[in-house]
Amino acid sequence: MNSTTDKRIALISVHGDPAIEIGKEEAGGQNVYVRQVGEALSQLGWKVDMFSRRVSADQETIVQHNSHCRTIRLTAGPVEFVPRDNGFKYLPEFVEQLLEFQTENSIKYQLVHTNYWLSSWVGLQLKQIQGSKQVHTYHSLGIVKYNAIESIPLVASQRLAVEKEVLETADRIVATSPQEKQHMRSLVSQKGAVDIIPCGTDIRHFGSVKREASRVTLGIDPESKVILYVGRFDPRKGIETLVRAVRESEFYGSKNLKLIIGGGSTPGNSDGRERDRIESIVNELGMSECTIFTGRLSPEILPTYYAAADVCVVPSHYEPFGLVAVEAMASGTPVIASNVGGLQFTVVNENTGLLVPPQDVAAFSNAIDRILSNPEWRTQLGQAGNRRVMSKFSWDGVASQLDSLYTELLQSVKEPALVTLG
Ligand code: UDP
Numbered sequence: 001m002n003s004t005t006d007k008r009i010a011l012i013s014v015h016g017d018p019a020i021e022i023g024k025e026e027a028g029g030q031n032v033y034v035r036q037v038g039e040a041l042s043q044l045g046w047k048v049d050m051f052s053r054r055v056s057a058d059q060e061t062i063v064q065h066n067s068h069c070r071t072i073r074l075t076a077g078p079v080e081f082v083p084r085d086n087g088f089k090y091l092p093e094f095v096e097q098l099l100e101f102q103t104e105n106s107i108k109y110q111l112v113h114t115n116y117w118l119s120s121w122v123g124l125q126l127k128q129i130q131g132s133k134q135v136h137t138y139h140s141l142g143i144v145k146y147n148a149i150e151s152i153p154l155v156a157s158q159r160l161a162v163e164k165e166v167l168e169t170a171d172r173i174v175a176t177s178p179q180e181k182q183h184m185r186s187l188v189s190q191k192g193a194v195d196i197i198p199c200g201t202d203i204r205h206f207g208s209v210k211r212e213a214s215r216v217t218l219g220i221d222p223e224s225k226v227i228l229y230v231g232r233f234d235p236r237k238g239i240e241t242l243v244r245a246v247r248e249s250e251f252y253g254s255k256n257l258k259l260i261i262g263g264g265s266t267p268g269n270s271d272g273r274e275r276d277r278i279e280s281i282v283n284e285l286g287m288s289e290c291t292i293f294t295g296r297l298s299p300e301i302l303p304t305y306y307a308a309a310d311v312c313v314v315p316s317h318y319e320p321f322g323l324v325a326v327e328a329m330a331s332g333t334p335v336i337a338s339n340v341g342g343l344q345f346t347v348v349n350e351n352t353g354l355l356v357p358p359q360d361v362a363a364f365s366n367a368i369d370r371i372l373s374n375p376e377w378r379t380q381l382g383q384a385g386n387r388r389v390m391s392k393f394s395w396d397g398v399a400s401q402l403d404s405l406y407t408e409l410l411q412s413v414k415e416p417a418l419v420t421l422g
Contacts, residue, residue, distance in 0.1 A: 006047070006110075007045050007046045007047065007406075007407075007410075008046065008047040008048075008049075008107070008109065008110070008111070009041065009046055009047070009048055009049070009109065009111045009112070009113060009406060010049050010050075010051055010098075010109040010111070010112045010113070010132075011034050011037065011038050011048060011049070011050040011051070011112075011113050011115065012050075012051045012098075012112055012113070012114045012115065012119040012122050012123060013030060013031070013034045013050060013051070013052050013114075013115040013116070013119055014051075014052060014053050014076075014087065014091065014094060014116070014118045014119045014122060015052075015053060015082075015084045015087055015116065015118055015119075016030035016031045016034060016052065016115060016116060016139075017031060017052040017053075017055070017071065017073070018031055018034040018035035018038060018050045018052065018065075018071050019035070019050075019052075019063040019065070019071035021264075021296065021298075022296075022299070027232075028231065028232045028323075029139065029199070029321065029322070029323045030115055030116060030139045032323055033115070033137070033139070033199055033323070034050055034115055035050070035065070036200060036202070036395050037113075037395075037398070037399065037402060038050045038065065038069050038071075039065055039066065039069050040200075040395050040396065040398070040399035041069070041399055041402065041403065041406075042065070042066055042067075042068040042069035043399070044399060044400070044403050045068075046068065046403070046406075047068050047069075048068060048069040048070070049070060049072055049107075049109075050069070050070065050071045050072065051071075051072050051073075051074060051094075051098060051101075052071060052072075052073055052074070053073065053074060053075075053076050053077065053082075053087070053090065053094060054073035054074060054075050054076075054079055055079065055080060055081045055082070056079060056080065056081075057079050059073055060073070061073050072101065074094055074097040074098060074101070075097060076090045076091070076093035076094035076096075076097055077089070077090030077093060077094075081269075083270070084116070084118065085153040085154075085155050086155075087118050088118060088121070088155055088158060091118060091121050091122055094122055095122055095125045095126070095129075098122070098126070099129070108130060109126070109132055110131075110132060110133060110410060110413050111132065111133045111135070111406055111409060111410055111413075112126055112132045112133070112134055112135070113134075113135040113136070113137070113174075113402075113406075114134060114135070114136045114137070114166075114170075115136075115137050115139055116137075116138065116139045116140065117138065117142065117159050117162050117163050117166070119136075120134075120136050120138075120162060120163070120166040120170070121162050121166075123136060123166070123170070124162070124165060124166060124169070124170075127169070127170075133171045133409045133410070133412075133413065134166075134169075134170040134171050134172075135170065135171060135172045135173075135174060135405065135406070135409070136166050136167075136170045136172075136173050136174070137173075137174045137175075137176065138163065138173075138175075138180070138184075138320065139320060139321075140318075140320050141163065141180070141183055141184065141187070141188065141320065142156060142159040142160050142163055143160060143163070143183070143187045143188060144183050144187065144318055144320075144341070145236075145318060149235075149236065149317075163188060164188055164189050167184055167188050167189050167191070167192040167194075168189050168191040168192045169192070170192065170193075171193070171409055172193050172194075172195055172405060172409065173192055173193065173194045173195070174194075174195055174196075174197050174402075174405075175194050175195070175196050175197075176196070176197070176198050176199050176320060176321040176342055177196065177198060177320070177321055177341065177342035177344075177345035177346070178196055178345055179341050179342055179344050179345055180320050180321070180341065180342060181194050181196055183341075195405060197398060197401045197402060197405070198321065198342075198345070198346075198392065198393055198398060199321045199323055199326070199342075199393070199398065200326075200393050200394055200395035200396075200397065200398035200399070201323065201326045201327050201330050201389060201393055201394070201395065202330075202395055203330050203389060203390055203393075203394045203395075205299070205303060206302070206303050206306060206327050206328075206330035206331045206389075207303070207307075207330045207331050207332060207386060208303055209303045209304050209306075209307040209331070210307065211307050211308065211332070213307075214303075214304040214305070214307035214308035215308050217304050217308075218304060218305070218308050220258065220308055221256065223256055224256045224257070224258050225251055225254075225256055225257050225258070225310050225372045226258045226260060226308055226309045226310050226311075227242075227246060227257075227258070227259050227260070227309065227310065227311055227313060227368060227372075228260045228262065228305060228306065228308075228309035228311070228312045228313070228328070228333070229242055229259075229260070229261045229262065229263070229312070229313055229314075229315075230262045230263060230297065230302070230305065230306075230312065230324045230327070230328075231262075231263050231314070231316075231324050232263055232271060233263055233265045233271040233272070233274035233275045233278065234270070234271065234274060235274055235317075236316060236317050236318060237315070237316050237317075238315030238316050238317050238338065238358060238359060239261065239274075239278050239315065240277075240278060240281055241315045241358070241359050241360070241361055241364055242259075242313050242315045242364060243259070243278060243281050243282055243285065243287065243291075244281070244285070244361045244365075245313075245315075245361050245362075245364035245365040245368060246259045246287070246290075246365070246368065247285045247287060248361060248362065248365040249365050249368050249369055249372070250369050250373075251368075251369065251372055251373075252287075252290075257290050258290055258291075258292065259287070259290055259291045259292070260291075260292045260294060260305065260309070261278070261291065261292070261293050261294070262294045262295075262296075262297040262302075262305055263275075263294075263295075263296065263297070264295055264296025265295075275293070279293065302327065303331055306327060306328050306330075306331035306333050307331050307332065307333065309328070309333050310333075310334075310371065310372055310375075310378055311333065311334050311335070311336055311353075311368060311371045311372065311378070312324065312325070312328035312333050312334070312335050312336075313335070313336045313337070313364065313368070314328075314335060314336070314337040314338065314343060314347075315336075315337075315338055315358070315359075315364060316337075316338050316340065316341075316343070316358065317338065317340070317358050317359060318340055318341055318358075319337075319338070319340055319341045319342055319343050320341050320342050321341070321342035321346070322337065322341070322342050322343045322346060325337055325343055325346045325347055325353075326346050326389050326393045328385070329346070329347075329352055329353070329382075329385030329386060329388060329389045330385075330386060330389040330390075330393075331382075331386070332382040332383060332385065332386045333382050333385070334352065334353040334354075334371055334378055334381035334382050334385060335347050335352065335353035335354075335385065336353055336354045336355075336356065336364065336367045336368060336371065337353065337354075337355055337356075338355070338356065338357070338358035338359075339355040339356060339357055339358065340358050343355065346388075346393070347385075348384070348388065351381070351384050352381055352384045352385035352388050353371075353381055353385065354367040354370070354371070
């Protein structure tokens with residue numbers, strides 16, 4: 001590489017700030033992905049700038065993750081939380097601010113990796129204005145999402161058009177599972193270059209806690225049967241299905257059964273409303289004795305919860321990848337997941353857990369009973385999950401695949417022709 005093809009990259013994540021607390025307010029897998037990719041790339045010699053939209057006056061403008069990796073918050077639109085469906089109108093200002101940042105710092109990003117459709121629009125502009133190479137990860141495909149929900153947001157047609165344009169024109173699309181690629185091809189467009197590079201997980205962090213020790217830390221009886229959910233409060237996550245399935249389980253009513261629901265929320269916001277709704281179902285079904293709402297789980301405590309669980313349930317209606325499933329498997333805990341999207345790729349049915357139809361209460365209940373009633377099989381499933389994550393979904397492996405992709409793209413950036421004076 002030479003000076004024009006320096007190992008420098010901008011990761012753009014307009015609404016998924018990589019430096020904030022994960023687990024609430026629309027902050028989930030995308031934030032984790034961007035931060036982990038950024039930090040891992042910096043270890044491989046990349047200079048990484050991660051751009052996000054500033055949402056509060058208390059936030060620092062620049063957060064330094066290490067000497068070669070930082071989050072830069074641009075002011076575009078109101079300095080407050082804006083739901084992602086209302087964010088499109090602030091994107092031109094975001095582009096302007098990014099260009100200004102480049103000028104002020106004498107940087108030009110030859111390569112940008114955009115995340116989610118809002119950022120893909122920013123990438124499309126940078127490509128047009130200054131010829132940046134664009135890599136894009138969807139994190140969620142509008143066309144799949146809108147098929148699964150009842151109320152379609154106003155911004156839908158805009159989103160679908162941008163998602164098609166970026167698929168057809170980006171230098172490379174990164175699909176995080178074969179299922180996601182197949183959705184792109186069958187529902188969006190046949191054109192465009194797509195590579196499959198999964199999301200990763202920190203295999204040193206998850207799997208670092210032993211089951212017995214985790215139960216001591218959390219004050220859970222060694223004999224208890226523990227069912228765990230981790231994730232945002234969003235109707236698409238299917239928490240209601242899980243609650244109803246636990247109510248139908250043959251273990252329900254034994255004093256040892258525990259349902260732990262981990263995830264943060266803010267009262268009055270959409271996640272707070274979903275948490276209230278789930279809590280009222282728990283109360284109606286008379287399950288408040290055996291159900292624990294932990295609130296947001298910090299990265300430090302998460303491995304302890306995964307290790308303490310007999311089974312982790314991911315009941316999403318739709319999931320492009322689903323980091324929680326791989327985190328649980330890395331921790332040696334079997335996963336029961338909806339048979340959708342990336343979960344079909346990460347969870348191997350009857351080998352690392354069980355896959356069941358989404359929203360099917362009876363099927364989830366039956367799967368829970370099969371695993372809880374056979375502790376030996378539970379351990380085998382957990383061990384197989386751990387092996388699968390080690391071999392396929394470590395961040396180091398994922399980062400090295402991205403490193404090769406970026407290097408290939410930067411090498412194709414043409415050197416400006418030398419002018420020879422006669
Ligand atoms: N998460 C967390 N604390 C919580 C709840 C969730 O750190 O209280 C993290 C979780 O560990 C995972 C991410 O949020 O890394 C959720 O990612 P996933 O891909 O499962 O779902 P998404 O949020 O992208 O829909």
